[in-house]
Amino acid sequence: MNMTLNRLPSITWYWLKMNNGSLEGVDPAGEVSVKEEIPSQITAETLRLEDLPEQATGMGKDMTALVRTSGVPVHSYATAENQQADGVLRLGYAFQHEARSVNAVSLRAAKHSSLTVVQDFSSVRDAEGFAAAQTRYLVEEGAVLKLIQIERLGSGYTFLNDIGGRVENSGRVELIHLVLDGGHTYLGVQTDLAGYKSALKADIGYRVGGDHTLDINYFANHTGKKTTCDINARGVLRDHARKVFRGTIDLKKGSSGSVGNEKEDVLMMDDTVRNQTLPVILCTEEDVVGNHGATIGRLDESVLFYLQSRGMDREAVYEMMADARVASVVHLIEDGRTRAEVERYLGGISDSNEE
Amino acid sequence: MAEKTYVADIDRSMYDFRYDEKDAYRIEEGLSPEIVEQISKEKNDPQWMHDFRMKSLEIYNHTQMPDWGPSIEGLNMKNIATYVRPNTKMANDWDSVPEEIKDTFERLGIPQAERKSLAGVGAQYDSELVYHNVQDFAEKLGVVYSDIESALHGPYADMIREHFMKLVPPTDHKFAALHGAVWSGGSFVYVPEGVHLEIPLQSYFRLNAKGAGQFEHTLIIVEDNAYLHFIEGCSAPKYNVANLHAGCVELFVGKNSTIRYSTIENWSKNMYNLNTKRAKVEEGGKIEWVSGSFGSHVSYLYPMSVLAGRGASSEFTGVTFAGKGQNLDTGCKVVHNAPDTTSVVNTRSISKGGGISTFRSAVVINPQAKNSKSSTSCQSLMLDSESRSDTIPAMDVKTQQADVGHEAKIGRISDEAVFYLMSRGLPEDDARALIVSGFADNVGKELPLEYAVEMNNLIRLEMKGTNG
Known part of the structure; x- marks a missing residue:
């Protein structure tokens, strides 16, 4: 099938070629088996997509159609009310060379519970293939969901990572995405901040090199009163990499007292990269605040000068600052095991799924 | 809970007066090859311009309506008269202008402004200029300020042909093609090398006719090391049918020259303002856009700066006020095509009474634009919850050797x-x-x-x- 992905909620000029991504000839064949580590307090079951409530996702309708037509089951994980899970739900996806897979996950943090999930998408370094994962979540009243996603796929992989969720009264979702490797990566996230004082905190760290691409669509949909979102993206582009970041804060009528913040900081390491950034604020409510900011390009000259005066050469300074951007997101991961694994990977040692 | 201050709509009463189209020539409504032929005949076009119009019409017929901006479903070209000529010839003294038209411009303050603070004035009424004058001192400096039709047949004919719709080709979008087919009126300005015209020139566009379109073309060429401030104003009385403004502005800024282009746009609330403005800036040159958008029912307005020469720069300063019944989609575009170029964008928008204000921009840094810098700041104020305010800024950076910054804020009164x-x-x-x-x-x-x-x-x- 041909897919339109990550379409901007409010499109702009076509000549910019930034309104959406697209893929042709997508033809998946079943799901990849998931390596699960499920803490005892978390209930796991298998559902059908039809069993789940309607939920828009960041990547859009074509992605949901792909999940539906592929017929894969939805792996569902939930906490019980008032339960603070004492462990981390770990879901490992090891994609094989030349595989074509679709996976679907549902997460539910019941009232006043907390749930931490790590999704680790990996393959061998040079693997080729296609993978799609859709993750839906529901954060009920007073609950907290922490979702950490790590992407380290082969340079020949096309990966669609789609998320859609809803946060109810006083609920909070914290999302961390680390895009460390991959060929052509699409990340679509929609969070419906529907409940009073519901909150989203999102941190995205990426490094894109070679002739790889990264296409992001992040959408914070504020409908509840006094909702907040903080979206921070930090990344590094090298070689001939190309990246699109579409970030939308939609402060809908009725979302009075809400605040939306969005920021992107892009370091371009080579003169052959291309960065496209489209930070959008849509607003139909008076009593709200929306902010966005972006800085794109090279390092600040004064920073460069200072570090060079301390004996570092220009290239070393850039490498250090590039590492720092990704590391600043890695350090937000509270789970020590995951953080250590990512740091090992970034240091050039991978202990998962090596052949 | 804090009480709210009522902020009134902009008072347009001073602009909302009208006269009958007495003795005016009005072409039939709609858009067809026959109508375009007729306009070309009325304008006494040279052959190349006739052919250009016909080609533009063909492009118009094959180009899609934009679907990314405000709805323009209420605009039906079958109901728009694309050419309305007042029953007068262009004059260079106000006493020779027919009484009602003269009265119109006096009520808008144009002759008074000319006496006090302008180096030249062009006044367009519907599809034709009715007054055009340039002060002696400006003429002595070699500044040319004329209606564009006269220039087409005069000593600057080749220059017009060389530049006309070269920055905004008819293929640019549907309403650029429409403009190419039916344009009428507007101004030609030529500022020779080394001339600094410290006192501004002004063109004022008044659309009096009901259900009509205005398609004036402004072409300004400023040679090297020169300076020009050009002011553009526009207004119309309000009717209960759609009117259309699809003008086109092309500015050529020579090396180390500056053009400041100021616009106070106050069309009536039945107006579809689908205007295109573009400047090409050579080495060391600068374009300064100052833009106030207050009127019209629907606006699509994004002045574009093409920074073509090393060290060229652009500044865009804009304010948009969208009240009841208005959907104003405004902003700007900047394309950095040369090294060491800089752009600064600074805008404010205010929405009230159900009005919709959208700030839309594009900053493109092309690979050859090394050491370029761009900074965009847009702020929006929402005065009630019936209104809407959006910001849609795009940045496309194709070289590492650039510094691009953007910040935006939407909020209420603190x-x-x-x-x-x-x-x-x-x-x-x-x-x-x-x-x-x-x-x-x-x-x-x-x-x-x-x-x-x-x-x-x-x-x-x-x-x-x-x-x-």
Whole structure:
């Protein structure tokens, strides 16, 4: 099938070629088996997509159609009310060379519970293939969901990572995405901040090199009163990499007292990269605040000068600052095991799924 | 809960007067090859312009309507008369202009402004210029300021042909193609090398006819090491049918030259304002856009700067005020095509009474634009929850050797600021009104005094409110 992905909620000029991504000839064949580590307090079951409530996702309708037509089951994980899970739900996806897979996950943090999930998408370094994962979540009243996603796929992989969720009264979702490797990566996230004082905190760290691409669509949909979102993206582009970041804060009528913040900081390491950034604020409510900011390009000259005066050469300074951007997101991961694994990977040692 | 200050709509009564189309020639409504032929004949076009119009019509017929901006479903070209000629010839003294038309421009303050502070004036009424004059001192400097039709047949004919719709080709979008087919009126300005025209030129466009379109073309060529400030104003009486403005502005800025292009747009609320403006800036040159958008039912307006020469720069300063029944989609585009180029964008928008204001921009840094810098700041103020305010800024950076920054903020009037001003003795009404009017001062301070006063008439003096 041909897919339109990550379409901007409010499109702009076509000549910019930034309104959406697209893929042709997508033809998946079943799901990849998931390596699960499920803490005892978390209930796991298998559902059908039809069993789940309607939920828009960041990547859009074509992605949901792909999940539906592929017929894969939805792996569902939930906490019980008032339960603070004492462990981390770990879901490992090891994609094989030349595989074509679709996976679907549902997460539910019941009232006043907390749930931490790590999704680790990996393959061998040079693997080729296609993978799609859709993750839906529901954060009920007073609950907290922490979702950490790590992407380290082969340079020949096309990966669609789609998320859609809803946060109810006083609920909070914290999302961390680390895009460390991959060929052509699409990340679509929609969070419906529907409940009073519901909150989203999102941190995205990426490094894109070679002739790889990264296409992001992040959408914070504020409908509840006094909702907040903080979206921070930090990344590094090298070689001939190309990246699109579409970030939308939609402060809908009725979302009075809400605040939306969005920021992107892009370091371009080579003169052959291309960065496209489209930070959008849509607003139909008076009593709200929306902010966005972006800085794109090279390092600040004064920073460069200072570090060079301390004996570092220009290239070393850039490498250090590039590492720092990704590391600043890695350090937000509270789970020590995951953080250590990512740091090992970034240091050039991978202990998962090596052949 | 804090009470709200009522912020009035912009008062357009001074613009909302009209005269019958007495003895005017009005072409039949709609758009067809026959109509375009007729316009070309009426304008006494040279053959190349006739062919250009016919080709543009063909492009128009094959180009899609834009679907990314405000709805223009209420605009039906079958109901628009694309050419309305007042029954007068162009004059260079106001006494020779027919009484009703002269009265129109006097009520808009144009002759008075010409006497006080302008180096030249062009006044267009419907599809044709009715008055055009340039002061002797400007003429002596070699400045050419004429209607574009005369220039097409005069000593600058080749220059017009070389530049006409080269920056905005008819293929650019559907309404650029429409403009190419039916354009009429507008101004040609030529500033020779080394000439600094310190006093501005002004064109004023008045669309009086009901159900008509205005398609004036402004072509300005400023040679190297020169300076020009050009002011554009426009207004129309309000009708209960759609009117259309699809003008086109092309500015060529020579090496180390500057053009400041100031616009106070105050079309009536039945107007579809689908205007295109573009500047090409050579080495060391600068384009300064100062733009106030207050009128029209629907606007698509994004002045574009093409920074073509090393060290070229652009500044865009804009304010948009969208009230009841208005959907104003405004902003700008900048394309950095050369090294060491810089662009600065600074805009404010205000939405009230159900009005929709959208800031839309594009900053493109092409690979050859090494050491370029771009900074964009847009702020929006929501005055009620019936209105809408969006910001849609795009940045496309294709070289590492660039510094691009962007910041935007949408919000309401700050309670803290109101409290501070009240603690200094201002009543709440005045405090809120002061904040709102100050919000738009980025444009006001860039305009000549007389025009800043006019803008204040449009905003500040209308903001005396009542709690409620």
